[in-house]
Amino acid sequence: MRQALDPSLYDVSLIDALIEARAKFGDKEILEDQDRHPLTYTGLIRAAFVLGRKIAQMTDKGERVAILLPSSMGVVATFFGLHAHGRVPVMLNFTAGEANLKAAIKAAGVKKVLTAKRFIDQAKLDELIVELKTVAEVVWLDDVRKTIGLADKLYGLAAGAAPKRFRVKTDPDAPGVVLFTSGSFGTPKGVVLSQRNLVANARQVAAHIDLRPEWVMFNPLPTFHCFGLTGGVILPLLQGMKAFEYPSPLHAKQITDLLPQVKASIL
Template sequence: MRIEEAVPAIPGVPLYDLLFGDLSVDERDLPAFVDGPTGAVTTYGQLVDAIDAFAGALSVRGIGVGDVVALHAVNSAGFAIAFHGILRAGATATTVNALFTPREIEKQLRMSRAVAHVTVSPLAPGSVPAAQAAGIADDRIVVLDGWNGFLSLAQLLAEGSPALEIAVDSASGVAVIPFSSGTTGVPKGVMLSHRNLVANVQQCVERIHVEPGERVLAVLPFFHIYGMTVLLDLAVRVRATLVTMPRFDLTEFLRVIQDEKVSYAFIAPPIAVALAKHPLVDEYDLSSLRTVFSGAAPLDERLGHAVADRLGVEVLQGYGMTELSPVSHAMERGRSSSVPLSSIGPAVPGTEVRIVDIDTLDDIEAPSEGRSASGELWVRGPQVMLGYLDNPEATAGCVTDDGWLRTGDIAAYDADGFVFIVDRLKELIKHKGYQVAPAELEALLLASDRVADAAVVGETLEDGDEAPVAFIVPVGDADEEAILTELNGQVAPYKKVRRAVFVDAIPKSASGKILRKDLKATLVGGE
């Protein structure tokens, strides 16, 4: 079955033009950003002027269409200035996870062929050497808030170079290259066009309903596609105010909501656990908060209702993938009472959906009542990526010739078109809202002299989150602590393996594919 909704108007313009092209004189004085820790305000006028100046500074350095600029920073107005300045100059941004190790940063910069690098001082000690190791010259490294004599945002803006009028093909021009593990395997660069992002912003405007002037909490990272589109770009499009936090800290999170009168908070499920259970929540006045929207991983229905009941707010959830820019499904604000919280809602406007039998690839029909049989969720719409960077084989395995993106998630739907994620066909582990690719960790383990063979799977925790667990065939008398210390020193914190299980052999199919379900079954069995 296919579910289709009306396609929203999708202007054929670059993302900058959608967000700022109609900025009025009166809107220039509206607050675009409030820095949560300090209260510093950046108006829309200051924001767009700085974006233009940043773009001009890149242009005079010969950076433009076809060039990739890496952005490794935490949430702030500076991030937005650099991100949209890169796109305004006609270049492509590749956003780098703030938790990445220098090895991981260097790898992404090399894969994306970045010609310049932008970071911030708290990340600079690891970020700058990684950029240098990737071959980026010092005069093309920017530390937004200043560090060790490298170019700063203030210096670039002071140059006063005007932004050039750059011709960008919105349909084919690559705006951003975030990295994703897709449905399996190691991270790949996802090429998203200006049209992809413009379309998804418009789709979110019509479904998520952030209001002009509303204060929106921005704790989810802008470098992640969820924060990039649903927070940064959506809020700017409707002239809301983003209250930024550089990282999640529960005390600061609650204080910022209270002091800044935040009414809309976008979160991931681990934050929902704290909101539902932590006693600290009762010490703050959260009466301004009206809506909590959860994404990045499935939200348990009971947990969602616990948050709604405790805070007296509307709780919503949605679904997406980096390859979908990212949103394909979302519950609608103001209509949560008519949509089961266990669902991800209906497709956003302009999106077609199929649920496909994983063996026959036949469509599974919607039932007249109850839920349908389960199958793989397929999505088609203007938000589907252009493809994976330098990887046509992986693209072909994910996107069909007629444009359907195979999500790798097992879903069902009901007669009303509400979709329910019921299982994961793909091998990704979702830990604290981040994607962890087993293949990446397995490659690192297999590179160790202490490991003969290995497999990594996700173990479900009490709060419904997952954490990586390694099954290892050790060499000789190697011990767990030594192996995990070696592995975890090479990866970002959210990728760290929490424990290892020593086994005599890794179960595999006749074709050599790791039988992950067999391994996960032993975890359920308590071994």
């Protein structure tokens, strides 16, 4: 327990913490969503590096890039893809409404919003996207994925084998994410958490709870929420627990049906 609270354990960037988790727990299945096509650590690292490089080609190092996606394998790969290439994820609350989202985009200095047509169609957010396009460029990840060719796949293989050679080295005290308050009391306020903050939060939880690598963490909370991101994504991935990402906490029946199917240990 004393070792778990050693501050040196937090002295690591998020992408390096993910890479180190693979070395510690082995290349096991670590991420799944309702599409039921799980990824191993290596699969996740490859996906993050390939997608991240595509996004890096249209952004600048250190740029804050917004993500407008539900809890899914896609949002996790996008989040770590930005980190692999030295960009800062800005998690947008797609339930916050047009005015609050525009305020968040302005406050964070966001130029590009990453989202997916499938999600926007299912969530019926087409009108919201029309409005967001007036303040930022909307990048469809579905279209980005269609441009992935042989050279990208070869890059992914190399990055999966030796990720520390390909990732952009970042300081643990550099920004890890920008989250926003709900806007209940006026305009949403941006909260910048460092990579050290996020790694420390996850490892502090693990210091208090005896989490086992064979367990499955079922996360229906959105990643624009601190619990959904830290507890539902970063914590399980760094502790060797498979993370099952589900897009909405409101689907009570679907969630309770899924829990035994995915052998969930923690909800």
